[in-house]
Amino acid sequence: VRVGIIGTGLIGASIGLACRARGDTVMGFDRDAEAQRFALASGAIGEAASRDTIYATCDAIAIATPVDVTLEEVRSLEKRTFRPGQFVFDVASVKAPVEEAGAGVDAFVPTHPMAGGERSGPAAAREDLFVQRTWCYVPMRDERRTQAARAFIERLGAHACSVDARDHDRIVALTSHVPQLLAFAFTRSIEELSAEDGARVVRALCGPVAEELLRIGRSSSQMWEPIFEANAVCIESALRRLERALGDRRLSG
Amino acid sequence: VRVGIIGTGLIGASIGLACRARGDTVMGFDRDAEAQRFALASGAIGEAASRDTIYATCDAIAIATPVDVTLEEVRSLEKRTFRPGQFVFDVASVKAPVEEAGAGVDAFVPTHPMAGGERSGPAAAREDLFVQRTWCYVPMRDERRTQAARAFIERLGAHACSVDARDHDRIVALTSHVPQLLAFAFTRSIEELSAEDGARVVRALCGPVAEELLRIGRSSSQMWEPIFEANAVCIESALRRLERALGDRRLSG
Numbered sequence: 121v122r123v124g125i126i127g128t129g130l131i132g133a134s135i136g137l138a139c140r141a142r143g144d145t146v147m148g149f150d151r152d153a154e155a156q157r158f159a160l161a162s163g164a165i166g167e168a169a170s171r172d173t174i175y176a177t178c179d180a181i182a183i184a185t186p187v188d189v190t191l192e193e194v195r196s197l198e199k200r201t202f203r204p205g206q207f208v209f210d211v212a213s214v215k216a217p218v219e220e221a222g223a224g225v226d227a228f229v230p231t232h233p234m235a236g237g238e239r240s241g242p243a244a245a246r247e248d249l250f251v252q253r254t255w256c257y258v259p260m261r262d263e264r265r266t267q268a269a270r271a272f273i274e275r276l277g278a279h280a281c282s283v284d285a286r287d288h289d290r291i292v293a294l295t296s297h298v299p300q301l302l303a304f305a306f307t308r309s310i311e312e313l314s315a316e317d318g319a320r321v322v323r324a325l326c327g328p329v330a331e332e333l334l335r336i337g338r339s340s341s342q343m344w345e346p347i348f349e350a351n352a353v354c355i356e357s358a359l360r361r362l363e364r365a366l367g368d369r370r371l372s373g
Numbered sequence: 374v375r376v377g378i379i380g381t382g383l384i385g386a387s388i389g390l391a392c393r394a395r396g397d398t399v400m401g402f403d404r405d406a407e408a409q410r411f412a413l414a415s416g417a418i419g420e421a422a423s424r425d426t427i428y429a430t431c432d433a434i435a436i437a438t439p440v441d442v443t444l445e446e447v448r449s450l451e452k453r454t455f456r457p458g459q460f461v462f463d464v465a466s467v468k469a470p471v472e473e474a475g476a477g478v479d480a481f482v483p484t485h486p487m488a489g490g491e492r493s494g495p496a497a498a499r500e501d502l503f504v505q506r507t508w509c510y511v512p513m514r515d516e517r518r519t520q521a522a523r524a525f526i527e528r529l530g531a532h533a534c535s536v537d538a539r540d541h542d543r544i545v546a547l548t549s550h551v552p553q554l555l556a557f558a559f560t561r562s563i564e565e566l567s568a569e570d571g572a573r574v575v576r577a578l579c580g581p582v583a584e585e586l587l588r589i590g591r592s593s594s595q596m597w598e599p600i601f602e603a604n605a606v607c608i609e610s611a612l613r614r615l616e617r618a619l620g621d622r623r624l625s626g
Contacts, residue, residue: 234580254577281577287570291578294566299582302555305618312614313547317540324507324534325544327487329552329589336582361565365558 124148124178126171126193128159129343130236131211132184133245136164138276141247147174159242175200175208180272183210187218188346194221194228202227207265209257209272213292214350215285219258229269230285231257232292233278238339251277258285293354298362300336300344301355307337377401377431379424379446381412382596383489384464385437386498389417391529394500400427412495428453428461433525436463440471441599447474447481455480460518462510462525466545467603468538472511482522483538484510485545486531491592504530511538546607551615553589553597554608560590 123139125132125148136146136159148165150156159165174181183193190212197208202225209231212218222228233255237244255278259266273280310330314322326334348355376392378385378401389399389412401418403409412418427434436446443465450461455478462484465471475481486508490497508531512519526533563583567575579587601608 234578237581256578279577281574283574283578287574288578291566291570291575294562295575295579295583299559299586301619302615303582305615305620306552308618309547309611309614312618313544317544321534321536321540322544322548324509324532325487325536325541326548328490329556330548332585332589333552336585358562361562362555362558365561365565366554367558 121145121180122147122178124169124174124181125159125165126150126174126181126183127185127189128155128164128242129184130240130242130244131233131249132182133159133162133164133242134235134247134249135182135184135211135276137245137247138250140164140166142275147178149174155242159245162242162245164242164245175202179205179207180268181206181208183208183212186343186346187212187214187350191217191221191350194218194225197222197225197228204264207268207272209269212350213296213347215258215283215288217350219260219285226260226262227265229257229260229262229266231255231269231273232288233273234296235278238336240340240343248277252279254279254281256281256283256288258283258288289351290354290357293351294358294361297347297351297355298358300339301348301359303333303336303339304341304344306330306333310334374398374433375400375431377422377427377434378412378418379403379427379434379436380438380442381408381417381495382437383493383495383497384486384502385435386412386415386417386495387488387500387502388435388437388464388529390498390500391503393417393419395528400431402427408495412498415495415498417495417498428455432459433521434459434461436461436465439596439599440465440467440603444470444474444603447471447478450475450478450481457517460521462522465603466549466600468511468536468541470603472513472538479513479515480518482510482513482515482519484508484522484526485541486526487549488531491588491590493593493596501530505532507532507534509534509536509541511536511541542604542607543610546604547611547614550600550604550608551611553592554601554612556586556589556592557594557597559583559586563587 121144123144123146128148128150147167147169190210209229218230235249235253255273270280374397376397376399381401381403400420400422462482471483488502488506508526523533
């Protein structure tokens with residue numbers, strides 16, 4: 121299989137490593153020249169290539185960029201032509217806007233691997249990042265391409281899970297986006313308190329749960345901000361639900 | 374050293390295991406007869422004894438009960454007499470009310486080990502629970518007893534850390550109590566969403582951060598509720614601080 125990767129960050133580079141370990145030819149592109157060089161040097165991609173070359177030659181093409189860039193890229197697919205054996209998938213954390221952007225493109229299948237962590241970039245990539253993890257996909261009109269995407273996911277060791285794009289966004293707003301928002305806010309609050317009381321005593325009084333939230337809070341806000349924006353309505357509802365569950369202890373008076 | 378443990382849950386039983394490993398004689402009491410039997414059977418205490426016997430014979434006495442029970446027990450210390458070589462300490466997560474309750478008792482030193490986890494009870498006890506963890510104490514009028522408590526803490530491998538009771542409560546409200554509140558609320562929200570959308574898809578879309586929050590949410594609410602109550606004012610302020618850090622995305626409209 122010839123695999124093309126657009127965006128060689130954590131997810132893209134991990135797909136590259138996993139595919140190359142299975143004998144695929146992998147070419148990759150990143151608009152950040154340094155990230156692309158790193159992916160090449162670390163073996164995540166076997167060859168650097170332009171987007172045009174990737175779309176012209178690869179069978180399976182992963183768009184693994186931040187959400188806002190993904191939406192642009194998916195919208196641009198309409199201008200391209202695809203062979204019957206080709207399919208393109210994205211890996212963004214929000215699915216309804218991506219599905220809408222690619223609605224006119226038969227070759228496109230929206231997907232989302234539930235993998236990652238607080239470290240981003242190709243240096244954090246791992247060949248086994250997707251093993252035993254859920255990787256969902258949104259079934260599209262083109263049944264053959266949908267099945268090809270599903271087979272690609274399962275070949276990397278992940279559990280393929282079919283979801284409706286709108287359900288996905290509503291659910292991950294609570295299971296993923298709200299926890300990340302809270303971790304960022306918690307980290308800012310701890311920094312504030314440390315400035316007031318001294319970092320040493322505040323750090324000493326951080327238990328394991330606080331350490332975990334601070335670890336999550338070290339994630340790239342550059343990656344998360346477009347996700348929060350793209351899923352703002354669902355996140356708002358999930359925050360309301362969390363607030364109701366907090367009961368009397370409202371986060372706002 | 375003769376060590377007495379009142380309350381043989383996770384913390385009390387772990388103190389027992391750690392002290393016995395260091396050659397101490399350990400006697401213990403729990404008003405839950407089953408917890409006391411388990412602590413004896415598991416070797417966390419060498420002997421079961423009444424509270425009166427413990428206060429009469431032990432050199433170091435740990436009050437390791439839920440916060441509300443701890444306050445009662447500390448208040449009752451005024452009616453007892455202590456030898457110069459004896460000291461009593463508690464391990465509750467809130468310090469100002471405990472310090473106040475024990476203000477008239479020279480033998481008493483408030484402390485708080487930053488250890489524990491979502492599992493409670495003597496079955497979760499570990500001899501090394503305190504190794505390399507912060508264990509803070511509130512310096513009291515009786516300098517000799519304060520130093521004895523500090524030495525006891527360090528002997529179990531923990532980092533002894535002197536704190537003001539009010540500062541402690543203000544800081545742990547953010548570093549410990551608010552994260553636990555959020556984990557409980559998150560767990561309830563996920564249960565609610567699972568009832569609406571189906572547990573299988575919701576669980577499939579839980580990433581590592583959600584799994585971590587759900588793990589923390591399995592903590593004993595019976596243990597946490599008295600903590601939330603005893604530190605309500607500081608928790609309220611910490612929630613306000615977190616809300617300010619959330620910025621536009623208020624948890625309440």
